[in-house]
Amino acid sequence: MDEKELAESEQSTGIESDEELDDATLEAALEAVLLVVDSPASNEQLASAVGCEARRVKQTVTRMAEKLTERGSGIDLRYAGDGWRFYTRTAYAPYVERLLLDGARSKLTRAALETLAVIAYRQPLTRSRVSAVRGVNVDGVMRTLLARGLISEAGVDPETNGTMYSTTELFLERLGLASLTDLPPLAPLLPGVDLIDEISDSMDTEPRVFRSTKNRGSKPDPVSELDSDD
Secondary structure (H helix, E strand, O other): OOHHHHHHHHHHOOOOOOOOOOHHHHHHHHHHHHHHOOOOEOHHHHHHHHOOOHHHHHHHHHHHHHHHHHOOOOEEEEEOOOOEEEEEOHHHHHHHHHHHHOOOOOOOOHHHHHHHHHHHHHOOEEHHHHHHHHOEEOHHHHHHHHHOOOEEEEEEOOOOOOEEEEEOHHHHHHHOOOOHHHOOOOOOOOOOHHHHHHHHHHOOOOHHHHHHHHHHOOOOOHHHHOEEOO
């Protein structure tokens, strides 16, 4: 958020003065608030909680984050998912896992990660298009991603009437990203977006699809012709 937007937000909340709290007290108050939030809190939300200008809050939390990083704290204050929140620093994740999971790690499978990557870079898109890109049936991994809250339904494709899917705020939060624009460039092994469109278009001309349609007397279902991850 730029300075102009912060100023407009301050005017809309009616906050005109930030003389109530000194710097040390403001930092302590923000620490207390950030410790109890269950989702990233925006500069405006924090400003409302501590009765301070959003501009000053932004400066303070940024300074707090820098201090934590400089002293190598196990706590990391990051701006992700359009807000601030405390996280455990990545370097100390094994110790946290040992306490919470008793050494057992709950990781996404490679199939789930590949599926999530396709959705992240080309969203929103239907399950059949994800399957076409990956070359396998993705029903199982899509259910896993939905259950974990990493993807969600995002309307209906007007051409196929298939349900479209996109990533969620939780996805951004888990990756420590503020928005999808912060995603790194496409990985070398992931087909480019033009190729994805070509694959999708070719689904209508694939001979096996025509045969399947003729046999079933229904719309083409290229997914049934693919192998499965399960």
